Amino acid sequence: MAAVVAVTSGTAHAAGNLPPKQPLVQDLQADNKPCATGDDKAYVSGPPTLAAVLYDPEEDDRPAEGNMVKGEFEAWWTDSAGAEQRRTYTTFAASSGLSQRWWMPEDVPANTVVSWRVRANDGKATSPWSSEGEGSVCEFVYDDVNPEKATLSSPEYPQRQDVFWVDGVGVYGHFTMDSPSDDVVAYTYGFMGGPYGTVRAQQAGGAVTIPFLPLASGPQQLTVRAIDRAGRSSGESAYEFNVKSGHAPVSQWKLADPAGTTSAAAETGTAARTGSGVTFAGAAPDGTGLTTTAHLDGGDQAFLTPDAPAVDTHGTFAVSAWVRPERTDRDMAVVSQGAGSTGAGLGLRRGDEGPVWSFTVAGQEVSGGAPETGEWAHVLGLYDAETGLAQLYVNGHETGTKTKAEPTRTTDAFRIGQGPGLSAWQGDLGDVRAYDRVVVPDEATELAYRKPKSLGHWSLETASDGASPERSGRAPLKLGTGATVYRVPDGSCLPELDPDCPAVSYPLVGDGHLQLDGETGYAATEQPVVDTSDSFTIGAVVRLADAEPAHPMTVLSQAGEHTDAFKVRYQPSEHAWQLVMPVKDEQGAAETVVSQIESADGGEGQGHRLAVVYDDATDQVRLYLDGFAGTSATADFADGWHSSGPLQVGRGHTADGWGEYLHGDVDEVQAYAGALRDSDITGLGWGTDPCLC
Incomplete structure (x- = not known):
């Protein structure tokens, strides 16, 4: 069918x-x-x-x-x-x-x-x-034809053959890309060091303009390729220009005026008259270059003002200051200009979970950080009109969440220590600045930088009367039983050339180092060296004598009454260098432990350079191994406590008293008040002091 x-x-x-x-x-x-x-x-x-x-x-x-x-x-x-x-x-x-x-x-x-x-x-x-x-x-x-190369131009940043240096870091430039080919629909671009991207034209053959914010001074280059609707690329166009350093603030008051002054001199801008609640010649934050600051009593007359605006709140602007509050239980103004939809203000606010720093633009707020009574902090508020975002830096680090805002222009006077709806500032203020540009992240970090101060450098090359001197004549390290300073013995032969010459070991750094027997050997100062409740840095070079140590061995520690405020040790069970920081001065208190994995060296090689950095401003502690940020570990650690005991080299507290004696060699013990930066840490342990530039 x-x-x-x-x-x-x-x-x-x-x-x-x-x-x-x-x-x-x-x-x-x-x-x-x-x-x-x-x-x-x-x-x-x-x-x-x-x-x-x-x-x-x-x-x-x-x-x-x-x-x-x-x-x-x-x-x-x-x-x-x-x-x-x-x-x-x-x-x-x-x-x-x-x-x-x-x-x-x-x-x-x-x-x-x-x-x-x-x-x-x-x-x-x-x-x-x-x-x-x-x-x-x-x-x-x-389509088998590539588009023609793009043409490039910028009104703010002309090419270097036209204008050699152009202002500058933190000032936006706008770069226009165009092509003679009418089928170009996009451009790929890249600035030297970034950013990189692709931007599409609104119509085929149309030009596009992109913003660029220089983050660093120096030669800069933009490279662009035009892309047609078939995806074909033109040759590369290059545009070279030179960027100046960021220009100075439009207004700046250091507030380092003599006692009894009734107005604050301006580094730039207009002098600021003062209310009767302002006094000068107060203390300044260490390591900042400031000599004195102003104190505001928190009353109605606690203010300074140039009686004119300092920033254009409709454009890009930034305001900053060094601040030390005497109280954190009320909302207080650092600086302000205008109010409501036209206003901007930087200050301290009582948050739901405690006090926070606050930057408000047109009623929109970004907040973060943790103000502490009697503690210096650097605060900076930035509004970027190009992005429409407000952001906040505390002690050089961005905090909080960037917030969209749409301010309008205000003609109100700039005020220091007062702001609408806030109490007047009660505490100290210094180096108040106002900018008409973006303060870029590296600048914010530099503004908040406090140069560390050397507290001691023990080269451990000599010892007399049972002590090894500090290089600047400060307190020596006294040697306990089982501790000696080793130096190469004098002799007329060289083991490298004479096989009958006795072999000798060489110091870790320089002409000598500290040898510890692992049983009773240690060295110590008579008083505390670093303030463990504030930012500090301490480092040393260490070489263990045993490839497989039998017990934990402490390199550096500084004690309180019941335990060590910090302890740097080798933990053989973990094959790791550790930084141990108890949260309280109590036996059995919870500890923050930061580890870096590295096998013991067993007396071989040049040892390891260890460094501890506690940054009270960011509430972080970091352990460095051999001087590089890439070989470091970080942990959160808030509210370091003050230790009253001396610095110890080669031992630490245990449940049974002193213990964890180090069997090995130690050299180049260096201590600082303040947190050294990554670039400074690389200079520790070589026999010299880092420049701290």
Whole structure:
């Protein structure tokens, strides 16, 4: 009996088999570009790969391996002689729902509109063409010509052959990219050191402008390539310009005026008259270069003002100051200008979880940090008009969440120590600044930098009367039993040249080092060296005598009444150097432990350079191994406590008293008040003091 045949849309199929589904336009692509016609057609950079997702009905009675379909592609165009050209291609059968592809032949002509369509074939029936019914023909053009190079310009940063140095760090430039080619749709760009990106033109052939914020001074270069609608790239265009350092604040008051002064001299801008609640010649934060500051009593007359605006609140601006509050239980103003939608203010606010620093712009606030009564901090608020974002720096580190704001211009006077809706400042203020540009992150860090002060440098090259001197004549390290300073013995032979000469070991650094016997040996000062409740840095060079130490061995410690405020030790069970910092001066108190993994050296080599940095401003502690930030570990540690005991080299507190004696060598013990930066840590342990530049 003959098979029953049905006819639908001009195709035939056998009884029991449904024809494949018509390919959908949204499932068709040419080189990953969607099917389109007319002005929206795809432009490609070479003979493209055509792709289509093809489906066979799930209702078909098929074997377990699933429904299989082939793709029948067809493409056509009119050649230069006016004749129509057609190409066809049939794929291998593949499972329903998969993408099927046609890599088009090389004879596809350039700069010619090529039309194409596809249908599915399950071996018994074919689907309608993708162009039939509500479908559509797809079109593409193979473009074989690269666009011309982009032209570049900037009103703020002309090329260096036109103007050699241009102002500057923190001042936005705007760079326009254009191309003579009318089919350019995007530009890829890169500034030296970043940022890098791609920006699209609003219309083909259109120019684009991007902002750029210089973060550092010096030579700068922008490189750009124009990209056309086919994805073809132009050659590279380069634009070179030189960036100056960031210009000075528009207003600055150091507030280091003599006692009895009734106005504050301005480094830049206008002098600020003072209320009667302001007195000068107060204490200044150490390591800042400030000599004195102003004290404000928190009353109605606790203010300073130039009686004029200091910043344009409708543009980019920043305000900063060194501050030391006498109280943190009320909202207080550091500086302000205007109020409400036009105003900006920097101050201290009582937060839900305690006091915080606050920067408010047009009623929008960003807050963070933890003000402490009697503690100096550097606070800086920045509004970037280019991005519309307000942000806050505390002690040189960004804190809080950047906040969108839309301020308007205010003509109100700039005020120091007062602000709308806030109490007057009660405490000390110094070096108040106002900028009309972005203060970039490195500048914010530098403004808040407090240069550490050397507290001691023990080279451990000599000892007399049971003590090794400090290089500047400060307190020596007294040597306990089992501790000696080793120096190469005098002799007339050299082991390297004379095989009969006794072998000698050489000091770790310089002419000598401290040797500790691991049983009773240690060295100590008579008084505390670092204030462990404030920022400090301490470092040493150490070489263990044993490859497999039998117990933990402490290199450096400084004790309180019940335990050590900090302890640097080698923990053999972990094969690690550790920094241990109890949170309280109590036996059994919880500890913060920071570890760096490194095997013991067993008396070999030049030992390891260890350093501890506690930064009270950021409430972080870091352990460095061999002087590099990349080999350091960091932990949060808030509210360091003051230790009253002397600095110990080679031992630490245990539950049974002194213990964890070090068996090995120690050299170059160095201590500082303040937190050394990563770049300074690399200078420790070499026999000299880092420059702290």
